[in-house]
Amino acid sequence: MNDAVEGDGPHKGSASLSSSQQDYLKQIFLLNDTARGATTQLLAERIGVRPASVTGMLKRLAEEGLVERAPYRAVHLTETGRRIAVEIVRHHRLLEAFLSQTLGYRWDEVHEEAEALEHVISERFEQKVAELLADPDRDPHGDPIPTRELALEEDQHLRTLALLPKGSRGTIRRVTLQDQDALNLVERLDLLPGRTIEVAGTHPDGISLLAAGSRFLVPALLAAHLLVDVAPHPSSAPPKKREGAGRPVAHEQ
Amino acid sequence: MNDAVEGDGPHKGSASLSSSQQDYLKQIFLLNDTARGATTQLLAERIGVRPASVTGMLKRLAEEGLVERAPYRAVHLTETGRRIAVEIVRHHRLLEAFLSQTLGYRWDEVHEEAEALEHVISERFEQKVAELLADPDRDPHGDPIPTRELALEEDQHLRTLALLPKGSRGTIRRVTLQDQDALNLVERLDLLPGRTIEVAGTHPDGISLLAAGSRFLVPALLAAHLLVDVAPHPSSAPPKKREGAGRPVAHEQ
DNA sequence: AAAAAAAGTTAGCCGATCCTAATCGAGCTC
């Protein structure tokens, strides 16, 4: 069977690739600026297949000039591959914003639907949605939406909550999680993008937080995935030395 | 590869079938209340595959209890198969209404996009769109949208423009075409659903029409696909004997 | 009713994507 959508256009657009290929490219892209890089195993986990399948697909993608790889090494995207990957990330995040804002999806419901739709919508759909939402630059999780020209803003000033010293204050801007349970917890704790918080203390198993008057513990695993826009520290509270393991933050979408 | 979406639920919902299987069921449904029925050849044409592929797929669908067939005969849907088919028709038409009304797609752009999206949206998406549009009962082509409970209104009072006698007046309600060129022509002639028309004369090669002041010829092939809500004939103009071949009207979606 | 035409089916094949089991290699441990 040929899952690939028609339209083997001149520019090798994402439209000529199967959903599966698109997912591989997207995950390679998302893992690329991560500590370990896009390894066979991580890709297998993210995509939900066995490592052997990843090896097979990477070979095919390499043949098509979308990735560059050396056996036993992490893969990298070619420029063409990267363009397609970013295109899909744009679809995904734009769709999440759309589902949330226009269709009234709950915060934790958007991801799954976008995961399937991202491969199917046309450029026209993308365009119309972008218009309708007036070119949003963030999805509901705070992830930046690549522009129409596929430029992707980097969140250089954001810092992982897990690494903030006691006394830090700031605003949660991104939640880089996709696990349903984790998302539900974030919602129950009201730690959605926009929420202002203050670090009340650090512990080996998490971060004690002050937000909206109450104080509670954010598990370390969760804190590693909350990116905070740190407020310029008030002169009265000098920054403390940070602590906690610098576990790499893996983004989804 | 396994194209089928997960979710092998208890009720054998459409979600456990591949897009391909869904398209077969849909086309069988649409051809079923047609003169020739769902034959291998017609299915092959509609779906865009070779007849041999249709035979193969029908066997698989029969094994799964979705169709009943006897070799060399037209296929029929089982009750399960029908339910799934109608579900997909609902998705398709609801999506067309949505693309048109919410995203501002042009009349002739909606079909193709809906063709792909129909297999991918969740029940939640369907639900939210139906809410947003306040349960529309027609898509932009005038095709009835099955209800949430999958009831499908029949257009018994509508008649094919091709068969109307001279002097008939009425309102175009449905355009059962999907060919892009044909759709464009319909739009140029301004024969969209809602347009009031009067038959000025019948010819072997088409129907002469009075609409919005101007008079023009509608090719027979087109006229066969325009369904008209005929106005009660004014007492002064007695109905004439009809003429023209009773070519079966094949619907898409 | 025989022959021709059209429609449908079968057989054999292919490519895409997944799997398991077995093997191989890279990089850390001692």
Place this chain on the structure above:
DNA sequence: GAGCTCGATTAGGATCGGCTAACTTTTTTT
């Protein structure tokens, strides 16, 4: 630096949904 361990690859196979070519059945024509 010899192993050991874990990650990666290869080999072989399954399934799905297409295709072509050849054959069979039905339908139409003569």
